[in-house]
Amino acid sequence: MKPRRATKLMAELPSSATGDIAFNLIVFFLVCASVQPDKGHRQTLPRSETQNEQTPKIENIEVTLTRTAAMIDGEVVEPRKFVPKLTALLVGKVRPGDRVVVVKSKPEVPYHHWIKYTTLIDEAGGVITVLREEEEEVRVP
Amino acid sequence: MGDIAFNLLIFFVILARANDDSFLQWEPAAVKTVKPAGESRASVVIDSKNRLFLNGQETHLGDLADGIREALGNAPPGKRTVLLKVHNETQAVRFEPVIEAISEAGGDMVHILEKERM
Secondary structure: OOOOOOOOOOOOOOOOOHHHHHHHHHHHHHHHHHOOOOEEEEEOOOOOOOOOOOOOOOOOEEEEEOOOOEEEOOEEOOHHHHHHHHHHHHOOOOOOOOOEEEEEEOOOOEHHHHHHHHHHHHHHOOEEEEEOOOOOOOOOO | OHHHHHHHHHHHHHHHHOOOOOOOOOOOOEEOOOEEOOOOOEEEEEOOOOOEEEOOEEOOHHHHHHHHHHHHOOOOOOOOEEEEEEOOOOEHHHHHHHHHHHHHOOOEEEEEOEEOOO
């Protein structure tokens, strides 16, 4: 009697779905990469109001920003000393109205500089108020 | 069947979450710490060409406060988030009036920033 020969099956994996799977994977990773949640810094500013020149001013801390520097009440302060100095000035001020820090910026101040210092004011516990000089359009007849 | 369901799912996820202003070009400023902005009602962008957009539509400064008010509707406090995306080199003369308009419209402003790289 002849011994039975073992039959070898040459089974191929079905490749028809490979394209679909690849497409779905690409879409999945694209979505994961592109839909990232926005992150940032929440900032609460008091509602804007026009201040009359004659209105008596309450003494608040004033931060002036130039293109490259920052001043607290007219004195240039290094970035690393900014928070300690501001914190010291705010000591003992409990009411939010007393913790107001008026931020005045030169027109050419870039946003990255402005956000850096306003974030530091928040860190020191100040309440930011942006002071902007109104530009009035005067028509000459 | 599974493929179709999966693609539909992804399609609706994109529709629900993608921002209308994703085509705009701007570079965020970097700070030490950032927090998730959460759900927002409106998004204001000043792009790298100094153009102003509200929810992906180009607008003028004079119309911004009214546009934000309309977008926020009668949303209660805490649900009036407005995302502010400003190109990092934009000058104060351009972005401060925008901040003022958001404040005037009663929006809770969140500056969209990136974390500083060490």
